[in-house]
Amino acid sequence: xxxxxxxxxxIKLPAVIRLWRFWLMLAWHxxxxxxxxxxxxxxxxxxxxAMFVGVKIVIFGVLSAEEMSFFAVWLSTxxxxxxxxxxxxxxxxNVFIASSRWITGTDLPYGIYVLQSVTxxxxxxxxxxLVILIVLAIxxxxxxxxxxxxxxSIPILIINGIWTQLLxxxxxxxxxxxxxxxQTLVRLLFFLTPILWVPASFGEYGKYADYNPFTHVIAIxxxxxxxxxxxxxSWMIVLAITIAGCAISALVFRLNKNxxxxxx
Amino acid sequence: xxxxxxxxITLKYPLFTAVRGQPTHQLALDGVSFDLxxxxxxxxxxxxxxGKTSLLRVLSGVVIPDAGKVHSVGVVQSLMETGLGINGxxxxxxxxxxxxxxxxxxWKQARELSEPIAAYSELDEYLxxxxxxxxxxxxxxxxxxxxxxxxxxxxxxxxWIGAGDAAFREKAAQRMEELVAAAGIVVLASHNNRLLExxxxxxxxxxxxxxxxxxxxxxxxxxxxxA
Numbered sequence: 001x002x003x004x005x006x007x008x009x010x011i012k013l014p015a016v017i018r019l020w021r022f023w024l025m026l027a028w029h030x031x032x033x034x035x036x037x038x039x040x041x042x043x044x045x046x047x048x049x050a051m052f053v054g055v056k057i058v059i060f061g062v063l064s065a066e067e068m069s070f071f072a073v074w075l076s077t078x079x080x081x082x083x084x085x086x087x088x089x090x091x092x093x094n095v096f097i098a099s100s101r102w103i104t105g106t107d108l109p110y111g112i113y114v115l116q117s118v119t120x121x122x123x124x125x126x127x128x129x130l131v132i133l134i135v136l137a138i139x140x141x142x143x144x145x146x147x148x149x150x151x152x153s154i155p156i157l158i159i160n161g162i163w164t165q166l167l168x169x170x171x172x173x174x175x176x177x178x179x180x181x182x183q184t185l186v187r188l189l190f191f192l193t194p195i196l197w198v199p200a201s202f203g204e205y206g207k208y209a210d211y212n213p214f215t216h217v218i219a220i221x222x223x224x225x226x227x228x229x230x231x232x233x234s235w236m237i238v239l240a241i242t243i244a245g246c247a248i249s250a251l252v253f254r255l256n257k258n259x260x261x262x263x264x
Numbered sequence: 265x266x267x268x269x270x271x272x273i274t275l276k277y278p279l280f281t282a283v284r285g286q287p288t289h290q291l292a293l294d295g296v297s298f299d300l301x302x303x304x305x306x307x308x309x310x311x312x313x314x315g316k317t318s319l320l321r322v323l324s325g326v327v328i329p330d331a332g333k334v335h336s337v338g339v340v341q342s343l344m345e346t347g348l349g350i351n352g353x354x355x356x357x358x359x360x361x362x363x364x365x366x367x368x369x370x371w372k373q374a375r376e377l378s379e380p381i382a383a384y385s386e387l388d389e390y391l392x393x394x395x396x397x398x399x400x401x402x403x404x405x406x407x408x409x410x411x412x413x414x415x416x417x418x419x420x421x422x423x424w425i426g427a428g429d430a431a432f433r434e435k436a437a438q439r440m441e442e443l444v445a446a447a448g449i450v451v452l453a454s455h456n457n458r459l460l461e462x463x464x465x466x467x468x469x470x471x472x473x474x475x476x477x478x479x480x481x482x483x484x485x486x487x488x489x490x491a
Contacts, residue, residue, distance in 0.1 A: 018368060019365070019366060019368060021365045021370065021371060021374075022362065022365040022366045025358075025361070025362055025365055026351065026362070029351055029353060029354050029358070029362075033353045101347065101348050101349065101350065101351075101352070102348075102349060104326065104344075104348055105326065105344045105345065105347075105348025105349030105350075106326065106342075106348070106349045106366070107324060107325035107326050107340075107342075108366055257328075258327075258328040259278070261326065261327045261328075262277060262278050
């Protein structure tokens with residue numbers, strides 16, 4: 001078989017998707033390494049998330065003026081999505097740096113390493129999502145049909161995870177300070193995003209939460225479950241962010257792809 | 265019809281430690297050109313830093329040159345430094361499967377094809393251990409077995425072919441012969457002149473990123489020795 005081929009490591013989406021078994025296997029190896037020789041293994045994610053949410057609900061639920069049934073769902077769903085966002089931001093910074101052994105040794109398309117990393121965060125989302133199912137069994141959503149629209153936000157979240165990791169992966173490989181800056185900002189953003197607190201209880205100041213894009217990213221998943229409403233405005237904002245993010249990320253990658261080899 | 269040609273390849277490495285006023289790039293390859301037809305076995309010689317590894321990286325598509333073109337017809341497999349293109353935490357056996365999946369095979373094909381690769385490597389029980397615990401020679405065996413068992417028309421190998429023991433070097437040379445007999449192309453960079461003269465019919469002598477000589481292997485080695 002002779003194939004004319006001019007190798008060029010770039011995004012090459014069809015090739016990346018065709019090699020799904022490869023990045024799935026890489027993600028599985030990462031996963032296994034993370035829980036290597038631990039007794040509970042991946043169940044730790046479930047346990048630690050459940051413990052964290054449980055303690056937070058008790059402490060902040062008492063401090064908060066809200067009903068416990070409302071606050072428990074509010075906090076656990078918000079924290080679920082935040083955990084996913086955080087994983088993508090933090091791991092996105094290292095997505096190419098951590099794959100340097102593949103990048104400097106093979107001509108495989110770089111998109112593979114992004115999907116490997118996003119896959120890990122999706123598995124984590126699925127495992128921690130089990131905690132939400134328990135919370136929802138205790139405090140059911142107001143309208144089960146509207147609650148189903150929450151699921152529509154998951155693919156959007158994953159697409160946002162992909163462009164975020166691609167973008168951060170490129171710029172953090174070049175400017176290493178951004179790795180540390182991102183990690184610092186992620187910690188700050190957790191408190192600036194309405195997860196532990198409810199904007200309404202801040203009166204006048206609560207409206208500032210609307211300027212935080214993460215508020216809307218969380219809202220498209222959380223609002224149907226806590227309020228029984230579909231947040232159309234948040235959906236519009238998130239879709240706009242998704243489109244703009246994909247475009248910017250693809251552009252930054254395209255301009256820098258040949259340099260990534262030297263940066264990792 | 266397997267083919268491999270380089271046209272005016274220029275490659276610059278960015279220097280991250282550059283001080284203001286000093287050059288920000290290192291010219292690694294400067295207008296490198298050559299043509300290889302099926303059955304050609306090219307030996308690349310030159311001092312450390314002459315651009316041998318850079319050239320092999322460009323040829324295998326790992327890095328894109330700043331100028332010039334590589335034209336290849338055929339499936340390229342490359343063996344770069346040991347420890348690259350592998351997952352160090354995974355076992356030898358798992359790495360064989362990873363590389364097969366990366367080549368586009370499905371689960372079943374990867375399982376089936378990994379058997380002959382595992383057998384050829386002769387690593388036996390080591391295949392169940394993480395690759396990071398391997399010696400250099402063992403990593404070489406593993407990578408070589410994978411690269412030459414996959415459908416390769418063009419095999420590109422960096423210096424470390426000498427890392428194997430005598431028995432494995434013999435096996436490896438034989439494998440390369442088979443590959444070339446099947447109308448393949450081999451590109452080899454090495455400091456082992458005896459090995460190069462035995463395997464290669466064409467030679468390329470690089471100096472400071474420039475081609476000083478391209479032609480007969482023996483002649484390339486002679487000119488390199490004189491320089």
